[in-house]
Amino acid sequence: MRQLTVLGSCGAFPEPGRACSGFAVDWDGFRLVLDLGYATLPRLLTHWPDGRVDAVAITHEHADHCVDLHGLFRWRYYGEPGGPRLPLYCPPGVLERISGLEPDVDLHAVFDVHPLPGRYRVGPFDLTGLSLPHFVPNAGIRLEADGTALAYSGDTGPSPVLAELGRDADLFIVEATDRVGETSRSTRNLLTSGEAGCWARRAGARRLMLTHFWPGNDRSAAVSAARVEFGGAVLAAEEGLAVELESPAEAGRGRGAGMPRKPEPGLAPEDSRPRYQGDPVLLTVDGQDFRVRVRADSPGSYDFDWLSGPHDYGFGVSGRADPPRTRAEMEEHIRAFLAMIDPATGYIQEQPPDRD
Ligand SMILES: [Zn+2]
Known part of the structure; x- marks a missing residue:
């Protein structure tokens, strides 16, 4: 053995x-x-x-x-x-x-x-x-x-x-x-x-x-x-x-x-995992860690994974003519996401905890 x-x-x-x-x-x-x-x-x-x-x-x-x-x-x-x-x-x-x-x-x-x-x-x-x-x-x-x-x-x-x-x-x-x-x-x-x-x-x-x-x-x-x-x-x-x-x-x-x-x-x-292109970007915003990746099949679609969050949870930005290309723009999206989080549940308020 x-x-x-x-x-x-x-x-x-x-x-x-x-x-x-x-x-x-x-x-x-x-x-x-x-x-x-x-x-x-x-x-x-x-x-x-x-x-x-x-x-x-x-x-x-x-x-x-x-x-x-x-x-x-x-x-x-x-x-x-x-x-x-x-x-x-x-x-x-x-x-x-x-x-x-x-x-x-x-x-x-x-x-x-x-x-x-x-x-x-x-x-x-x-x-x-x-x-x-x-x-x-x-x-x-x-x-x-x-x-x-x-x-x-x-x-x-x-x-x-x-x-x-x-x-x-x-x-x-x-x-x-x-x-x-x-x-x-x-x-x-x-x-x-x-x-x-x-x-x-x-x-x-x-x-x-x-x-x-x-x-x-x-x-x-x-x-x-x-x-x-x-x-x-x-x-x-x-x-x-x-x-x-x-x-x-x-x-x-x-x-x-x-x-x-x-x-x-x-x-x-x-076959159930999304494919990504390029290197992921790891960002820390207001003490919270996020990983940002670009979907390989849809270059304008970004997935933001909340690595330090309480759940396997995050958000996506897609279908936009102006995807967030700079670090400052990504941080802006993350801040907007964190502002919507209900501290009691760890999810966006009034939303089911679905991931896109
Ligand atoms: Zn040690």
Whole structure:
């Protein structure tokens, strides 16, 4: 079995019934874990009931990516005393965070620590950790075996290193935090889902999995935004979702090859999606984020998606002799739309919530 299973998909803190960042990789019996955020350990022990793990890689020291490493430490320390040490690949800071929770025990009793960034042979994998921009040292992780590459960003701002990390990957897992106003921050340490799609395209990845969703975010809107930028399959990470990992040659074989075993959340059938031309424009007006796109079949028709709104909702401008061509004109339309929104419902007042 060669597959990736999602343990958790939330950024910052978990939504009810979900968990923060974490992924279990099964490769011909070898078991590797990528990140262990809040509430991932019980899911890991459900996935691997005997608790055997062969290696752990942690992208950075933020608790939503590493706090359940402490639980795994205790599972090994108290549950399997004297067992072999567990190889742990992580940037500086991770062990210090965990040792703050376990000040009386040397964590090296359980963990055999290897610093990231760096390159290592880990079981069947060549593991590469590359530095990516974040509030603290963060290592994106790339695993390669038998011509198949799996890559994972951890948390990151935009960086050309992302294209290197996910180069020709079968599956590129990229954070899509989509925090309100993210693109207008002076220092970028997180991505939008559109940017995740953009970097997956530049990497030449076959499939993109979005993850690290800010709690409450509309995940189907995130998938739609990524699809604008990336032509391959876009998956939304979902607790329990299992995705087979394949080499590019295997992926080309047979109908349905490479598809996940559960339906892909947030994907609409190909023929029901409008087609757009050119690059989308992302605008922030009065603190609200909008994506503006031109319909390919009707160049005078614009769709405005309210990315930061409470619903999958927006408005269109069409059939006009003078479509809004400048940024100022687009902002004018957005302000007029926001002025009509009923704060109680999040929709235009007295209107059914239809999208055009
Ligand atoms: Zn972080």
